[in-house]
Amino acid sequence: MDFHKLLYTISEALATEDLVALKFLSLEHIPLRKQEGIRDPEALFLALEEKGMMEEDNLSFLKELLFRINRIDLLTDKLSSSREEMERELQIPGRAKVSQFRWVALYHIENITTDELKSLKFLLIKELPKCKLDNEMTLINVFIEMEKKGLLAEENLEILKTICEKIDKSLLKKIEEYELDRNAALRKVFTKLHFEIAEHKDLTAEQIRHTVHVYRNMDHHDRDCFVCCILSHGDKGIVFGTDGQETSIQELTTSFTGMNCPSLAGKPKVFFIQACQGDTFQKGVHIETDSSELDSSVEADARFQLECIPDEADFLLGMATMKDFVSYRSTTQGTWYIQSLCEHLEKSCPRGEDILSILTAVNREVSRKNDRLNQGKQMPQPSFTLRKKLIFPVN
Template structure:
């Protein structure tokens, strides 16, 4: 029985390798170069440099446990990216199946994808011009767009956090490619948010459950899904028995708006307007609080020494009132003032959410009202700086509350 099992395993492996050879025979030299480029960072560079065929690349993927007869998705991902979708059939995949699994199993980084996309849009004339602009620092060898970008990366001229050199080249030679770079930056920020907001989600859930709220969490919300959430919440029958409504959004954004997971820009006013007395009678005359952890622009607030009576003539006062309905009982708390970025700690979560939750835990038992708590949050966050001591953040609230809002003190307040 053992020998039969061993024979069966060998036949399976031979059959799988036959499929790999069929795929290899259908790929051209340019496809091999693309495969090698996409595998940078996942397969040692020395191995990739010595690879002259697709089968060589496949051997390295097998050796690095990136490919096996039991899991061939990574190769399917590579074939999908280089637009060899017909070859997916040999791995028992379809284009639709790969697209479905990419968000879950995809291994190619956003940065690698960006460079590959750019390479496909840089023609031979564009490449000559880019090489000319960087001529002094490049070897006198023939290059393709892929090898050119790989060289920039190897020379540390570009990396996933520094695309200045590439942006400068695109501005001069192919301005339309700046859109790809901007899209990459948004996606990278979104990916970062998904990873790092997990801690903030956990903190928010714990604190607001402690305060007696029923908490619902929605992750990776698209624009369509956001509208469904807003419709569901504004017609929630539980509002009739509730005393207060809190809506928190953790994402990235621009002035007066936030991004959904599918990159749609949603005005904050569009969100808050769902909860006016006319739209949501169940919350009429009840406080409605919106806390938004999101950038409101791309500027960075510099760390400066405090100077009494100092004014910045370039900074006109900015109001958030346009983001809340013109009626009573609304409060909007933004992580940063309009036009600027917000920051987060890798392990502890966003500065704003962390400070908000900490001050709620400390000041609610002292029966401080929400505006006093947010004032303390402003003071706390404004005093924080990054590790280099060069970046700061200043939250900003706007409100039409008619009365002081004081949360009931939880019975187990002393346990926090």
């Protein structure tokens, strides 16, 4: 069947509630402001096609969407697939395109009862307009309104957790399990590297700046290194707080210059930022490969005493992606960058490898990953003013 005729046939078979669910599951790819004008499934499919999510020779995302909304009849009859095939397919790392945030933390709890949904709406009555909480509003509609108001995001689940705790403890448990998986890898690896760990979750932009101010004013004289990991949404040169307001990455890092934080002067200040830096999808290019590896040796550090060093010395900024581009997440294993970073730190630090060698390996691994059947790529970008090799000893 002709590709667009196939999309039209499927769209005609979808109900209104199916469209609501499809739009919700596609929010990472078609933002709210663009979804507002979409009134039927065919328009959504065309928007996804424009984004490169649906093509004649690539129907994987369409299959996943139909599977997620339990339209197995269409999956089988129109796309020659099955529930069992999709269950196997979506276990492959990087294959699923519906975010873990929507699927695990939100979509799974749509099975709440009518009475529980009424209770949830009642608990939101001070946060959302009354017209957005009428009897016709489904749970997904409520979630979308919460996102519009900045009350709900991947890094902002506190209000939802509070409500679920009052309605059904099992719903709260599902969300907490999701949060635990999201942060466990970083905590595990930096605990092994003997760092003191402190987590700050669901911060607004102002709270991010306040937290940085607190650490800037701490006495770090008895510490050897400072590491800050930020997992959030972002854009060019910024990260977003849970309130949707932005914070400059440069503002965060320069808080720890030698003048602003004297007790860290001469010591490594390391920032790992997992956040998109735009909405452009990075494409791959084909190159001829050589079996030999590049020489990875580096010149030994000069051993002499510096009486004065630049104010911006000894920084390392590890960005998940380059300026203007998106970063990717596996729904089963987390973000490509943080997943690879943790794995390489855990594997390479015991061998005494320095951080730049480790980040080069991370660059190589992440750059080899493919999204959308070999079309979408990601290139992390470290930048540094380190004056010496930085090695994290394990023992």
